[in-house]
Structures are given as C-alpha cells and as structure tokens.
Amino acid sequence: MSRAGRTRPAEEAAPTTAWRRPPGRPRDPMAEQRILDAAIEEYLAAGIAGFTMDRVARRAGVGKSTVYLRWPDKDTLLVESVLARSGGIEDVDTGSLRGDLVELAGNLMRFLLDPVGFASLRVAVESVATRPHRRVAIEIGERHLAAATRVFERARARGEHVDEHAATLLTDCIYGAVTIRVLRRGPDQHRAPDDADITNSCAALVDSLLPLLDR
Amino acid sequence: MSRAGRTRPAEEAAPTTAWRRPPGRPRDPMAEQRILDAAIEEYLAAGIAGFTMDRVARRAGVGKSTVYLRWPDKDTLLVESVLARSGGIEDVDTGSLRGDLVELAGNLMRFLLDPVGFASLRVAVESVATRPHRRVAIEIGERHLAAATRVFERARARGEHVDEHAATLLTDCIYGAVTIRVLRRGPDQHRAPDDADITNSCAALVDSLLPLLDR
Amino acid sequence: MSRAGRTRPAEEAAPTTAWRRPPGRPRDPMAEQRILDAAIEEYLAAGIAGFTMDRVARRAGVGKSTVYLRWPDKDTLLVESVLARSGGIEDVDTGSLRGDLVELAGNLMRFLLDPVGFASLRVAVESVATRPHRRVAIEIGERHLAAATRVFERARARGEHVDEHAATLLTDCIYGAVTIRVLRRGPDQHRAPDDADITNSCAALVDSLLPLLDR
Amino acid sequence: MSRAGRTRPAEEAAPTTAWRRPPGRPRDPMAEQRILDAAIEEYLAAGIAGFTMDRVARRAGVGKSTVYLRWPDKDTLLVESVLARSGGIEDVDTGSLRGDLVELAGNLMRFLLDPVGFASLRVAVESVATRPHRRVAIEIGERHLAAATRVFERARARGEHVDEHAATLLTDCIYGAVTIRVLRRGPDQHRAPDDADITNSCAALVDSLLPLLDR
DNA sequence: TGTTAATCGAGACGGTACGTCCCGTCTTGGA
DNA sequence: TCCAAGACGGGACGTACCGTCTCGATTAACA
Known part of the structure; x- marks a missing residue:
C-alpha cells in the first residue's frame, strides 16, 4: 500500500529520535482522500475505459502533479483506490x-x-x-x-x-x-x-x- | 461469437431457399484466422499494454480496415481472440x-x-x-x-x-x-x-x- | 483530354480499314457522361474536400472499376470534369x-x-x-x-x-x-x-x- | 492571421490594467516558428501530396498536440505557413x-x-x-x-x-x-x-x- | 523579516494509439 | 471484356490520454 512519495511521520521507524518536518510546503493532507474518492467515483461512473488521470484530477479539484506526486501511474492509483474503498472485511464472531x-x-x-x-x-x-x-x-x-x-x-x-x-x-x-x-x-x-x-x-x-x- | 459483420450462410434462417453469395468481393476467409492468431501472439508477447491494432494488423499482413471490418474495436478483438484460442474444454470420459x-x-x-x-x-x-x-x-x-x-x-x-x-x-x-x-x-x-x-x-x-x- | 483507356474508333488513324469491335463487352457509352456529371455535382456540393471517388461512383450509379477504367486517378477525373463542363468559350462577333x-x-x-x-x-x-x-x-x-x-x-x-x-x-x-x-x-x-x-x-x-x- | 488559440498580450484590449499571464505552463514561444518553418520545408520538399501533419511535427521536433493546439487542421496550417513565408512585399521607392x-x-x-x-x-x-x-x-x-x-x-x-x-x-x-x-x-x-x-x-x-x- | 524549498492548480509538452476515412487495386458473379 | 459491388493493403487524419514539464502562487520552517 506504500506509495512512492516521500515517507511520512507515521510510517517512520525512528523510535526515539524526534521527527523533523521536511522543508518546504507540506502536502495537503486532504488531497490524498479527495483523489482516492474522485478516482473511485470516476471508475464507477465510466468504467475502466473512461478512467482518466485528467478527469480524476479535475474532479478532485487538484492538479495532475499533485496526483503523480503520490501515485506513480494510473494503474497504481486505480488499484489503491479500489483497495482503500473495499477495505474492511470485518471479523465475524457469532459464537459458533x-x-x-x-x-x-x-x-x-x-x-x-x-x-x-x-x-x-x-x-x-x-x-x-x-x-x-x-x-x-x-x-x-x-x-x-x-x-x-x-x-x-x-x-x-x-x-x-x-x-x-x-x-x-x-x-x-x-x-x-x-x-x-x-x-x-x-x-x-x-x-x-x-x-x-x-x-x-x-x-x-x-x-x-x-x-x-x-x- | 458472431461479429457485427454481415450474415454468413450457416447463420441464415432461410430453410429451403438456396444461399446466394452477396455481391462484391467476398471476404478473405483466411484473414479472420490470421488476425486472431496475430492478436494472440501480440497479446502473449507484449501483454495488454503492448497490444496495438496497428501491430496486430501488421503482423497479420493485413490493413487496419480489414480488422475493423470484422471487429468493432480493440477490446472486442482481444476478447474474441482469447476466446477462440481457449476454446476446447474437451469432454472427459474415464469410465468412473x-x-x-x-x-x-x-x-x-x-x-x-x-x-x-x-x-x-x-x-x-x-x-x-x-x-x-x-x-x-x-x-x-x-x-x-x-x-x-x-x-x-x-x-x-x-x-x-x-x-x-x-x-x-x-x-x-x-x-x-x-x-x-x-x-x-x-x-x-x-x-x-x-x-x-x-x-x-x-x-x-x-x-x-x-x-x-x-x- | 485523352484518357489512359484503350483507344476508341473516332481517335483511330486507320482511314480505309474497316474498324473491328474489340472482343468482350463494349463499354457503356453512357457511363462516361454520368461519371463526369456526378463528379461536378459532388465537387460543387462538397468542395474538394468532400470529393470522393466512392461518392462519385455511387452517385453515378457505377462501380469504382468503371471509373478507374477511364481515368487513372482522382485528380485527373476532377480536372477533366471541370474542363468538360467549362468547355465552350464561344466565339464572339459583334462586328466591331x-x-x-x-x-x-x-x-x-x-x-x-x-x-x-x-x-x-x-x-x-x-x-x-x-x-x-x-x-x-x-x-x-x-x-x-x-x-x-x-x-x-x-x-x-x-x-x-x-x-x-x-x-x-x-x-x-x-x-x-x-x-x-x-x-x-x-x-x-x-x-x-x-x-x-x-x-x-x-x-x-x-x-x-x-x-x-x-x- | 490570428489562430484559434487563447489571446496574447498584444491582442488584448485592456488599456490601463497590467497584463496577467494566464495560469498553466505558457506555450513554447519557439514552437510556433519551428512548426511554420517545418511546414514550409515539407511543402517545398514533397508538395501538397507529401505534406503530412505527422511529418511536419516530426521535423519540427514537436508532438502533434502542439501543432493542433495552434492550428485546427492541416489546411489552415499550410495556408498560414505559406502566408508567413510570403510576407514581405517590401515597399519600393526609386524616386520616379x-x-x-x-x-x-x-x-x-x-x-x-x-x-x-x-x-x-x-x-x-x-x-x-x-x-x-x-x-x-x-x-x-x-x-x-x-x-x-x-x-x-x-x-x-x-x-x-x-x-x-x-x-x-x-x-x-x-x-x-x-x-x-x-x-x-x-x-x-x-x-x-x-x-x-x-x-x-x-x-x-x-x-x-x-x-x-x-x- | 526575509530566504529557502517543496507543494499547489493549471495546462502545455513529446509521444503513441485510437478508430475513421479514403485511395487505388483486386476479386467475385453476372452481362 | 466490361460491369456493380465491395473487400483489400496502405496510410493520413484529428482526437484523446499518458506521464513529464514549466509556470506563478502558496505555505511553512529556518535564518
């Protein structure tokens, strides 16, 4: 599930060292979800044929660079969008x-x-x-x-x-x-x-x- | 499995009437198979990404029009190629x-x-x-x-x-x-x-x- | 104005010899004019862009082979059609x-x-x-x-x-x-x-x- | 001579207001001329028959999209190329x-x-x-x-x-x-x-x- | 208070494939 | 031999995306 982007705090292993924010403008924390949502919506609406990076970005209200900063290509984005949505196969426990x-x-x-x-x-x-x-x-x-x-x-x-x-x-x-x-x-x-x-x-x-x- | 092309003798409903060849040059009966073969070969060689109508036509030694006369688009051709090849689920009969x-x-x-x-x-x-x-x-x-x-x-x-x-x-x-x-x-x-x-x-x-x- | 087709009686030089019809079905004498007319109509209707051999033949009620038997290519047909139509620069004679x-x-x-x-x-x-x-x-x-x-x-x-x-x-x-x-x-x-x-x-x-x- | 593209500073009517560059990557100012040159060269080399958008783009070292962004079709490009080249009917002044x-x-x-x-x-x-x-x-x-x-x-x-x-x-x-x-x-x-x-x-x-x- | 640097929206860029259209040729059966 | 019909190999058209790039504008942390 890891993206190609640079590592984020939560995924870091450094246990004791204090985490330092990298320089530059931090990534928009909302963008990630907005893009995933837009991707699923596009996919559901138009199928794999109508699934276009331009359209996803447009729908998410985001530039294409913002998308490609997080996912290396169309296939990966599609896969991760679907996975993110189909996430919880919850545990079951009925007793028997x-x-x-x-x-x-x-x-x-x-x-x-x-x-x-x-x-x-x-x-x-x-x-x-x-x-x-x-x-x-x-x-x-x-x-x-x-x-x-x-x-x-x-x-x-x-x-x-x-x-x-x-x-x-x-x-x-x-x-x-x-x-x-x-x-x-x-x-x-x-x-x-x-x-x-x-x-x-x-x-x-x-x-x-x-x-x-x-x- | 029938394509969008015009009807062929075997598919005709006319029960008693003799079948008349339609006017014009008849379709090359070999082309069909040559294209299907070329399509599978391309697919196997390059995967779905490298599967190109131009390349299929080229490999089949055929113009693109000849392909599009038989299959309306790339997806359909791919599907039918695969199906044609995966045809024979032979019957089995071992006695038990x-x-x-x-x-x-x-x-x-x-x-x-x-x-x-x-x-x-x-x-x-x-x-x-x-x-x-x-x-x-x-x-x-x-x-x-x-x-x-x-x-x-x-x-x-x-x-x-x-x-x-x-x-x-x-x-x-x-x-x-x-x-x-x-x-x-x-x-x-x-x-x-x-x-x-x-x-x-x-x-x-x-x-x-x-x-x-x-x- | 001569076409690539085979020579016709009128253009022949043989003065005394009797002209013998060549073997096979003779050319349809009407086709020539029908094609020229159709060509002009198409040209006038759609301009040079919409001027298509298929359309000309269709409009003339003629197969493409019949056209190509008489004119070697599209340009020549167009030119000769226009020329045939724009033919008569009649002589003038007003006296002065x-x-x-x-x-x-x-x-x-x-x-x-x-x-x-x-x-x-x-x-x-x-x-x-x-x-x-x-x-x-x-x-x-x-x-x-x-x-x-x-x-x-x-x-x-x-x-x-x-x-x-x-x-x-x-x-x-x-x-x-x-x-x-x-x-x-x-x-x-x-x-x-x-x-x-x-x-x-x-x-x-x-x-x-x-x-x-x-x- | 203006193309269908978006307005450029010089063509703008705004009298006092400062001109603001439109958002997005600006068009390559060299491309325009490179394409026009390539077009003329192709035209001179191969005539109107060999004048191909792909070849023009290739010669200009440019994608087809870059061409079509500036000229809507082949005819228009050809016309404007010719015009651009045939530009200077210089003034003459010999004294008499x-x-x-x-x-x-x-x-x-x-x-x-x-x-x-x-x-x-x-x-x-x-x-x-x-x-x-x-x-x-x-x-x-x-x-x-x-x-x-x-x-x-x-x-x-x-x-x-x-x-x-x-x-x-x-x-x-x-x-x-x-x-x-x-x-x-x-x-x-x-x-x-x-x-x-x-x-x-x-x-x-x-x-x-x-x-x-x-x- | 700047300075630095990464990210943002926007959209142009070089490519590549699509599916359509047409050319000029070829191949039928029939006239 | 010609004819109508229409399939054929080839190739250009104009469109649509891909993944990259280049802008000016933002947004922080550092100096």
Missing part, C-alpha cells in the same frame, strides 16, 4: 463455527455484489496477470483468508476439533463457490438480491459443506 | 465419476495456468463488469459447466444415483476451489507445476468432496 | 473590335463568377504547380486566348491596323484585370452582379485600354 | 513613378516565380472558393495592393497629377498581366529567368501602360 462461516460467506457475497467490491475482484485478477501488481492480489487474498483463519482458530479455542487440511478445503470451497456464483450472475444485477436470500443461500452452502470437517 | 471429476479439475487447472487460459478468466471477470460483453462471460462459464453436466449425466446413465443439488454444489466447489487456488499463485509461475502434481492435488480435492454426494 | 472585346471580357467575367468556371481557374492554378497536370492549365489558357486571337484577326480582316504586340498586351491586360477583380470579390458572392453591371464595367475597362492600340 | 511601377511589377513576378510565392497564389485562389478561408485571399490581395497605393500616393506628393481611376486601372492591369503571364509559364520553370529579363519585360509592360495616366 457454523454461524461464523455463514456470516463469512455472506460477507463475501455481499462484498462481491457491490460494484466496488467486484472491482476489487477485477483488480485482483488483473494484478495476478501483471507482474508488478501481483502483490495487490495477494494482499486482497490474505485479507479475506485471515478472517477465515481466525474463525477456525476461535473454534479450536472453544475446544472443537478442526483438522487443518479440512479447514483449508472448507475455506477454498466456500470462497470459491461464492465467487463462482457471483461471476455467474454478475454484480449489482440492477437490484441486488435480498439480504435474507444471501444469508439463506450461504447457510445452505455451509450446511452442505460442514460434514467435510468430520472426515 | 471420480476419474471424470479429477480429469475435469485437472483440465481447468492446466487451462488457468496457461497464459491464454488465464487471459480468458481475466476476460470473463472483466466482461461481467462491462455490460456489452457480459455475454462473453456467460459463454465461458457455460462452456466449462457443460463438460461437468455431461459427466454427471453419464454417471446417472451408468446407474449411479446423483442428486441434482449435490451435483451443482460439487461442481461449484471444485471449480471454485481450483480457480481460487490458481489465483493465489498466479498463472505460469515461471514454470508451471508438474503435470503429476496437478493431477494429485485435484485427486485429493475430488476425494475430499466426493462424500458430499452421499448426503 | 470594341464590341468584341467588351463581349470577351464580359464572357470571362461571367465565366469566373460561376462556380464551375471559377473551379476551372482553381484547377488551372493548381495544375500549373503540379507538374503532371500542367498541360491542363495550358489548355485552359489556349482556349481563352484563341477567342481573343480570332477577334483581332477578324479586326485585321476588316482592315483595321492592329499591332501584334499591342494585341497581346491588350489581351493580357483585359484578361488579367478581369481575373484579378473577380479574385478580389470571389465567385458567386451569394448573388452574382447584374448582367448589365458586368457589361458596363467591362465596357469601361475596354474603353480605357483601347487607346493602347494607337501607340 | 515609372521606376516604382517597374520595380513593383518585377517584385510581383519574382514573387510568383518563386515556389513559395506561387503557393501563396494557389492558396489565395483556393481560399476565395472556400468560405472559411476567404479572409486569407483578401489579406494577400491587400498586402500587394497597399504597396501600389503607396507608390501612387508618393507620386502625388511629388506633385504629379494621378487620377484615382487611372491608378486603379493601372494597378489591376499590371498585376493582372504579370499574374497571367506567370500562369502561362508556371513558376520555377526548372530555372527562373534572368533577373534582367524580368526587369526588362516589366519595364516594357509599364511603359506601354503608362500613357493611360494621361487620359
């Missing part, structure tokens, strides 16, 4: 493994059905193919995986016996099936399905797969 | 359901690990998001799905009892898991994994999921 | 030298004020600059000059003494002045000047210049 | 009316015999026909006319009596005759005629026409 998994699957499905969320899938797939951005895909993957991992850890902490292999399998199947099903219908099919529908179908999926844990 | 499924999963994984195959995934994901090409994604999906469907039908024909729901679930899980795992490592990680490795991991996946069929 | 010259000047002015006539000036100037068509400019010049020459010859035949040099000078001045004046106001200034106006101004011009003949 | 007129006629003839000068005639004739550029023709005309006007004014200042009508007539005849004679032989007939020849023929022309001033 089944409940957690249903919630997890539901979250992913809701996420992918949202245009920005789906965009992060596009970005991930695209970045797998373009060497320099592969990191992005991995990061997105990790983020979702981490939530699943914690769910299983909590289950073990509760005393349930969960085989490591089975857990991985379950995760891949749940995430994979959800993804493939969303791909089959596309995001935001003009009207997303009812929240209850999502939960129901995810519950059915999880219930079908749960037996795998018992060998 | 388990064997078929292992083969199916292996085919998909090998397909996705190949640059052109992975490109078709990119194209599918991208086309889900861009309304005008959604058809493409569906077509790719169908193509893979059809192979799975036939496998289950053959199983039923052999007398095995296969629940409809379970079959769908199995298909989604296998395809989903394979896809997600490929996404995790990317295509053509400089050297694709051994063919035996692929088969082994697919066998493990299928064996783990097969119990789902028995409720 | 002054009358003839006034008529001559008037004809030229009317000719240049007509869009097609002015086009022939454009074509002439242009063709002076483009080596391969220089012939055209000369031809146009000759055509106008010839009329003047005949006027002076007739004057001499009537017994008037007309110095050769003075005649040339007079011709150049009359034609030159008329041309320059038309250039100053442009052709078809939405509404051409009254025919009487033209005659009057030409008469004034000629009357002013006539004394030059008496040394 | 006859001397001035001979000089004037000689200048015009030399001008028209030079490829660039003749090009300006082409441009003028062409622009008379194409509404949007008519201004150009007028400007070229005025420029030459002005020199003649000043000659006659000076003559009057010297006390010579010069009738207004006669002066106009003389100008039209001289310019017209010279133009028509150049048209008859074309510019740069591989080798322009000797400078003395030009002067001689112009002197003869003027001497023949001078009597017109005395009624």
Whole structure:
C-alpha cells in the first residue's frame, strides 16, 4: 500500500529520535482522500475505459502533479483506490463455527455484489496477470483468508476439533463457490438480491459443506 | 461469437431457399484466422499494454480496415481472440465419476495456468463488469459447466444415483476451489507445476468432496 | 483530354480499314457522361474536400472499376470534369473590335463568377504547380486566348491596323484585370452582379485600354 | 492571421490594467516558428501530396498536440505557413513613378516565380472558393495592393497629377498581366529567368501602360 | 523579516494509439 | 471484356490520454 512519495511521520521507524518536518510546503493532507474518492467515483461512473488521470484530477479539484506526486501511474492509483474503498472485511464472531462461516460467506457475497467490491475482484485478477501488481492480489487474498483463519482458530479455542487440511478445503470451497456464483450472475444485477436470500443461500452452502470437517 | 459483420450462410434462417453469395468481393476467409492468431501472439508477447491494432494488423499482413471490418474495436478483438484460442474444454470420459471429476479439475487447472487460459478468466471477470460483453462471460462459464453436466449425466446413465443439488454444489466447489487456488499463485509461475502434481492435488480435492454426494 | 483507356474508333488513324469491335463487352457509352456529371455535382456540393471517388461512383450509379477504367486517378477525373463542363468559350462577333472585346471580357467575367468556371481557374492554378497536370492549365489558357486571337484577326480582316504586340498586351491586360477583380470579390458572392453591371464595367475597362492600340 | 488559440498580450484590449499571464505552463514561444518553418520545408520538399501533419511535427521536433493546439487542421496550417513565408512585399521607392511601377511589377513576378510565392497564389485562389478561408485571399490581395497605393500616393506628393481611376486601372492591369503571364509559364520553370529579363519585360509592360495616366 | 524549498492548480509538452476515412487495386458473379 | 459491388493493403487524419514539464502562487520552517 506504500506509495512512492516521500515517507511520512507515521510510517517512520525512528523510535526515539524526534521527527523533523521536511522543508518546504507540506502536502495537503486532504488531497490524498479527495483523489482516492474522485478516482473511485470516476471508475464507477465510466468504467475502466473512461478512467482518466485528467478527469480524476479535475474532479478532485487538484492538479495532475499533485496526483503523480503520490501515485506513480494510473494503474497504481486505480488499484489503491479500489483497495482503500473495499477495505474492511470485518471479523465475524457469532459464537459458533457454523454461524461464523455463514456470516463469512455472506460477507463475501455481499462484498462481491457491490460494484466496488467486484472491482476489487477485477483488480485482483488483473494484478495476478501483471507482474508488478501481483502483490495487490495477494494482499486482497490474505485479507479475506485471515478472517477465515481466525474463525477456525476461535473454534479450536472453544475446544472443537478442526483438522487443518479440512479447514483449508472448507475455506477454498466456500470462497470459491461464492465467487463462482457471483461471476455467474454478475454484480449489482440492477437490484441486488435480498439480504435474507444471501444469508439463506450461504447457510445452505455451509450446511452442505460442514460434514467435510468430520472426515 | 458472431461479429457485427454481415450474415454468413450457416447463420441464415432461410430453410429451403438456396444461399446466394452477396455481391462484391467476398471476404478473405483466411484473414479472420490470421488476425486472431496475430492478436494472440501480440497479446502473449507484449501483454495488454503492448497490444496495438496497428501491430496486430501488421503482423497479420493485413490493413487496419480489414480488422475493423470484422471487429468493432480493440477490446472486442482481444476478447474474441482469447476466446477462440481457449476454446476446447474437451469432454472427459474415464469410465468412473471420480476419474471424470479429477480429469475435469485437472483440465481447468492446466487451462488457468496457461497464459491464454488465464487471459480468458481475466476476460470473463472483466466482461461481467462491462455490460456489452457480459455475454462473453456467460459463454465461458457455460462452456466449462457443460463438460461437468455431461459427466454427471453419464454417471446417472451408468446407474449411479446423483442428486441434482449435490451435483451443482460439487461442481461449484471444485471449480471454485481450483480457480481460487490458481489465483493465489498466479498463472505460469515461471514454470508451471508438474503435470503429476496437478493431477494429485485435484485427486485429493475430488476425494475430499466426493462424500458430499452421499448426503 | 485523352484518357489512359484503350483507344476508341473516332481517335483511330486507320482511314480505309474497316474498324473491328474489340472482343468482350463494349463499354457503356453512357457511363462516361454520368461519371463526369456526378463528379461536378459532388465537387460543387462538397468542395474538394468532400470529393470522393466512392461518392462519385455511387452517385453515378457505377462501380469504382468503371471509373478507374477511364481515368487513372482522382485528380485527373476532377480536372477533366471541370474542363468538360467549362468547355465552350464561344466565339464572339459583334462586328466591331470594341464590341468584341467588351463581349470577351464580359464572357470571362461571367465565366469566373460561376462556380464551375471559377473551379476551372482553381484547377488551372493548381495544375500549373503540379507538374503532371500542367498541360491542363495550358489548355485552359489556349482556349481563352484563341477567342481573343480570332477577334483581332477578324479586326485585321476588316482592315483595321492592329499591332501584334499591342494585341497581346491588350489581351493580357483585359484578361488579367478581369481575373484579378473577380479574385478580389470571389465567385458567386451569394448573388452574382447584374448582367448589365458586368457589361458596363467591362465596357469601361475596354474603353480605357483601347487607346493602347494607337501607340 | 490570428489562430484559434487563447489571446496574447498584444491582442488584448485592456488599456490601463497590467497584463496577467494566464495560469498553466505558457506555450513554447519557439514552437510556433519551428512548426511554420517545418511546414514550409515539407511543402517545398514533397508538395501538397507529401505534406503530412505527422511529418511536419516530426521535423519540427514537436508532438502533434502542439501543432493542433495552434492550428485546427492541416489546411489552415499550410495556408498560414505559406502566408508567413510570403510576407514581405517590401515597399519600393526609386524616386520616379515609372521606376516604382517597374520595380513593383518585377517584385510581383519574382514573387510568383518563386515556389513559395506561387503557393501563396494557389492558396489565395483556393481560399476565395472556400468560405472559411476567404479572409486569407483578401489579406494577400491587400498586402500587394497597399504597396501600389503607396507608390501612387508618393507620386502625388511629388506633385504629379494621378487620377484615382487611372491608378486603379493601372494597378489591376499590371498585376493582372504579370499574374497571367506567370500562369502561362508556371513558376520555377526548372530555372527562373534572368533577373534582367524580368526587369526588362516589366519595364516594357509599364511603359506601354503608362500613357493611360494621361487620359 | 526575509530566504529557502517543496507543494499547489493549471495546462502545455513529446509521444503513441485510437478508430475513421479514403485511395487505388483486386476479386467475385453476372452481362 | 466490361460491369456493380465491395473487400483489400496502405496510410493520413484529428482526437484523446499518458506521464513529464514549466509556470506563478502558496505555505511553512529556518535564518
């Protein structure tokens, strides 16, 4: 997620040394967010084809130099905008493994059905193919995986016996099936399905797969 | 897969009437394939960034007009090139359901690990998001799905009892898991994994999921 | 005015030998004129920029090959179309030298004020600059000059003494002045000047210049 | 001669207010001339057929955008290039009316015999026909006319009596005759005629026409 | 109170590719 | 052999962006 720009205080490692503001006019702290927002809005409005640095800068009320000072090129800006927006795959904790998994699957499905969320899938797939951005895909993957991992850890902490292999399998199947099903219908099919529908179908999926844990 | 060009004999609805060649010089029947080939070669050589209509035309030994007569724009040409190349998800028939499924999963994984195959995934994901090409994604999906469907039908024909729901679930899980795992490592990680490795991991996946069929 | 096409009977020198029709389908005798007409219409309608071989052929109801069989390229067709249309600088004969010259000047002015006539000036100037068509400019010049020459010859035949040099000078001045004046106001200034106006101004011009003949 | 670009200081009407540079990077003041030069060179080297925007930009060491920022299209650039080059119809002042007129006629003839000068005639004739550029023709005309006007004014200042009508007539005849004679032989007939020849023929022309001033 | 230096909005710059248009040629089946 | 139709290879057009650059104006910390 690090940008090419010069380091900022928060990211510095110097623990004891006092931080000295670099000389010159400091960067506008608002610009960053304004640009990210403008980028997402442009992307959502016009798709990847209409996504133009000039337009993003214009919409953000910012000069192009201000953009290029922070992101080295268009692709990077797009990727980071999407990532910044699709950020929080919040942790889930319903008390039971089944409940957690249903919630997890539901979250992913809701996420992918949202245009920005789906965009992060596009970005991930695209970045797998373009060497320099592969990191992005991995990061997105990790983020979702981490939530699943914690769910299983909590289950073990509760005393349930969960085989490591089975857990991985379950995760891949749940995430994979959800993804493939969303791909089959596309995001935001003009009207997303009812929240209850999502939960129901995810519950059915999880219930079908749960037996795998018992060998 | 039909282009914007004028109708060709095979696509005509006229049942009894003899087909009359339209007036004027007929389109070069070779050009079509030469362009598609050149497009894939350019794409593989230079990636999406270096994919240029002029270069494709040049490589195909063709004028740009000849290209634009057949495909309305760069995106469409790229998509159809990839699709044309990623065509044959051949049918599998090993005699047993388990064997078929292992083969199916292996085919998909090998397909996705190949640059052109992975490109078709990119194209599918991208086309889900861009309304005008959604058809493409569906077509790719169908193509893979059809192979799975036939496998289950053959199983039923052999007398095995296969629940409809379970079959769908199995298909989604296998395809989903394979896809997600490929996404995790990317295509053509400089050297694709051994063919035996692929088969082994697919066998493990299928064996783990097969119990789902028995409720 | 000869085209690149194969020779036609009328242009042949064979005096006594019977002319044998060449084998194959004879050329459509109408096509020639239809194409010339269409060319002028297109030129007048859209100017040189909108003058397209495809459009000319289409308007003439003719295939492009039919055009190219008769004229080797666009420029030649345009030039010959204009020339064909601006053809007749009719002879004048009013009985007196002054009358003839006034008529001559008037004809030229009317000719240049007509869009097609002015086009022939454009074509002439242009063709002076483009080596391969220089012939055209000369031809146009000759055509106008010839009329003047005949006027002076007739004057001499009537017994008037007309110095050769003075005649040339007079011709150049009359034609030159008329041309320059038309250039100053442009052709078809939405509404051409009254025919009487033209005659009057030409008469004034000629009357002013006539004394030059008496040394 | 003004282009579509934004206003420059000199053209501004603000009388007392200080001029403020518009925001953004100012246009490269050299580019203008470099492009005009490159255009003329291309035109002279390859004629109108080989006159390509890409080549002009390349030769000027400039991007196409830089060209199109200043001239809206190829025709306009060509016209203005020619005009810029054919600029200086210098004033003449030999002390006598006859001397001035001979000089004037000689200048015009030399001008028209030079490829660039003749090009300006082409441009003028062409622009008379194409509404949007008519201004150009007028400007070229005025420029030459002005020199003649000043000659006659000076003559009057010297006390010579010069009738207004006669002066106009003389100008039209001289310019017209010279133009028509150049048209008859074309510019740069591989080798322009000797400078003395030009002067001689112009002197003869003027001497023949001078009597017109005395009624 | 300047001086220094980085950032800001704006927009011109050198490039490159797009998709369109047209030229002059070629290739059909039919006249 | 010509004809109408229209595809073909080639190449220029004018547009749109990219990522860089150059302005004058700001905005701090340092002197």
